[in-house]
Structure formats: structure tokens, C-alpha cells
Amino acid sequence: MSDYQYYEFRTIDRxxxxxxxRELRRFSRRARITxxxxxxxYDWSDFRGDPKAMVEKYFDAFVYLASGGSRRLEFRFPKKLVDLKAxxxxxxGGAVRLWTTRLHAILSFRHKFEQDEDAEGEGWLDSLVELRAALMAGDRRAAYLGWLMGVSLDDVSPESEEPPVPSGLDELTPALEGFVKFFRIDADLVAAAGSRSGAREEAAPTARELAAFIKAIPAAEKDALLLRAIKGDVPHxxxxxxxSFEDSKPAPGKTARKKPEPRTAAELLAAADxxxxxRSARA
Structure with missing residues (x-):
């Protein structure tokens, strides 16, 4: 029986x-390379390349899907532009893995289902790639959803407490909805987790705020930034x-509102059940 496998890698802003x-062509003579x-x-054979090494060296986004049931999504970030500790x-350790190279951080999401004879890979990366920019901007909803996937796969012990619950988990973007669909994360588990997620506030900085931030940048640093822009070294x-603008903002004052206690994996699964x-009783 044939085993369909789909690989797609992509660079962002470069x-x-x-x-x-030329190096990539050595991995396959029939791959579409731009x-x-x-x-x-592939329908009958296997890929000669090492996807992990290819992401580390060449690409910023990667998706893999196979009729054998495996699904994988990875993003590479400039290490200095993400909060690694967060x-x-x-x-x-399974469904979600984070590792670093000298210059980059790679975030990997993985799942293994039963046979998936209707597997079709083309188009998935288009619908998921914007999650990379969201993660770089501090939106960790995809990371939390990956953790939930780990809960359903028993990667997470029942007594383990959930990581910080991002705001807006109860109002997913199309890309996040695609993430849930791609990895087939249980909708009741997502809803249970999102019940404690506050509304997401995404107010863009005002022109006045940005002007004040730019004015405060030391002259030598501004010169270096302009030189980078002129030389074309501007992807990030x-x-x-x-x-830097976000880091320059004063820390928010303390609020009287107390954050709810984190839930355990077992409590989330029970809430989903x-x-x-x-829902079944109402049907």
C-alpha cells in the first residue's frame, strides 16, 4: 500500500x-524549489533530506503530513526576537518541543494519528504560516493549544498545572482555528481551557508614542539602524x-483582580468531558 507524504518548507522575509x-537540489531532483x-x-518512497536540519539551516516554516497519520508544524525565529523562557x-517534550541553535529558536508541534487515507498537504502551510508572526509578537495562543494537544496525548502528567493561559483563547483567529483543525485538537478541551481566557487587547502604538520612543534612541544606535536599512539588512x-518599544514601556500597575489558580491537566480533561x-444530553 502506498504511503502519501507531503513536505513543504518556506522562508519568510528573505x-x-x-x-x-544548489544544496537543496541535492535532496531531491523533482522537488519544486524556489x-x-x-x-x-511522495507516494511510494521516502525523502532523503533531514527536515530538522533543513529548518535549522534554511527555512522559517515547515509542515509535514502523511497518510500514516503523522503531522508536524515548525517555526524558526531569530533567537533574540522571542521570549525563550516564556x-x-x-x-x-513530545507534542510541543522548543530548541535553539546559535542564532535561532525552533518551535515544533507534532501529532501522530491512526491511518489518514484522506491526507492532503497542499494549502496547509498557507493557512498556518501567520502563526509565526503572532508568536514573535508575543501571542502564545498557538503554544498553549499545542500544550493542550500534549494533554490529550498524555505528554503531560494529570497533576501538572497548565502554563499561562493567553488572552483571546475563546476567540481564535482563522489561523488558530486552522491549527486546531490540522492537529484535530478536541473542541471541548479548547472551550474548557478558553473559559478562563480574557479578551485580547491588541491596541497598536500611537504615532505620538512611537515618536517619543524614537526620540529617546541614542544617536549612535539610530545611525546603526539607518545603516542597516540602507544596506538592506531589514528582514526583522x-x-x-x-x-524594544514594548520593553521601553513602564510596567503596568498592580491590579486588585486576582488571577485564577492554574488548572491541572486532569481538571481540564474533566471539564472537557x-x-x-x-452537549450530548441536549442533542
Whole structure:
């Protein structure tokens, strides 16, 4: 019986050079390779490349899907542009894994189902790739959903407490809904987790706030930033500046509202079962 396997890799905000394209061609003669992507599927054979090494060296996003049931999504980030300590709290050791290289951090999501004869990989990365930018901007909803997937896979011990619950978990973006669909995360488990998630506030900085931030940047640092812009070294310049802007803001004052106690994996699973039971009773 044939075993369908689909691999797609993509760069973000940059292009592969000729040397890198030649190196990638060694992995497959029939792959569709462009300066920003590598795409191939197999029905009978296996891929000669090492996806982990390819993400570490060349690509910023990767999706894998197989009729054998495996699904995988990975994002690579500039290490200095993500909060590694915060992301590590969602690492389950299986469904969610975080590791670093000299310059990058890689966040991997993985699941293994039963046979999936209707597997079709094309189009999935298009619907999921914007999660990378969201994670870089501090939106950790995808990381939390990955942790929930780990709960359902028994990666997480029943007594383990949940990591920080991101706001907006009860109002998912299309990309996050795609993430739930791609990994088939239980909808009742997502709803149970989202019951304690507050509304997401995404107010963009005002022109006045940005002007004050720019004015405060030392002259030598501004010169270095302008030089980078002129030389074209700008793929992550905006992200770097916005991260610096957020770091420059004063810490919010203490609020009287007390955060709820974190729930255990067992409590979340029980809440999901109650939701499923209530829905069945109403049907």
C-alpha cells in the first residue's frame, strides 16, 4: 500500500541564494524549489533530506503530513526576537518541543494519528504560516493549544498545572482555528481551557508614542539602524524596534483582580468531558 507524504518548507522575509538552492537540489531532483520554498510529496518512497536540519539551516516554516497519520508544524525565529523562557513553559517534550541553535529558536508541534487515507498537504502551510508572526509578537495562543494537544496525548502528567493561559483563547483567529483543525485538537478541551481566557487587547502604538520612543534612541544606535536599512539588512528590523518599544514601556500597575489558580491537566480533561456530556444530553 502506498504511503502519501507531503513536505513543504518556506522562508519568510528573505530569499535563498544560489548556493543554498544548489544544496537543496541535492535532496531531491523533482522537488519544486524556489528562492522562498521547497515542496515535494511522495507516494511510494521516502525523502532523503533531514527536515530538522533543513529548518535549522534554511527555512522559517515547515509542515509535514502523511497518510500514516503523522503531522508536524515548525517555526524558526531569530533567537533574540522571542521570549525563550516564556515559550519553554509550553514544551511538553513530545507534542510541543522548543530548541535553539546559535542564532535561532525552533518551535515544533507534532501529532501522530491512526491511518489518514484522506491526507492532503497542499494549502496547509498557507493557512498556518501567520502563526509565526503572532508568536514573535508575543501571542502564545498557538503554544498553549499545542500544550493542550500534549494533554490529550498524555505528554503531560494529570497533576501538572497548565502554563499561562493567553488572552483571546475563546476567540481564535482563522489561523488558530486552522491549527486546531490540522492537529484535530478536541473542541471541548479548547472551550474548557478558553473559559478562563480574557479578551485580547491588541491596541497598536500611537504615532505620538512611537515618536517619543524614537526620540529617546541614542544617536549612535539610530545611525546603526539607518545603516542597516540602507544596506538592506531589514528582514526583522521592524520586529526588533517594536520589541524594544514594548520593553521601553513602564510596567503596568498592580491590579486588585486576582488571577485564577492554574488548572491541572486532569481538571481540564474533566471539564472537557462535562462539556461533551452536556452537549450530548441536549442533542
Amino acid at each position: 530569499r535563498l541564494d544560489e548556493k543554498q538552492l 528562492p522562498t520554498s521547497f515542496q515535494i510529496h 515559550l519553554k513553559r509550553y514544551d511538553t 528590523l521592524r520586529a526588533e524596534l517594536l520589541l 462535562r462539556r461533551a456530556g452536556t
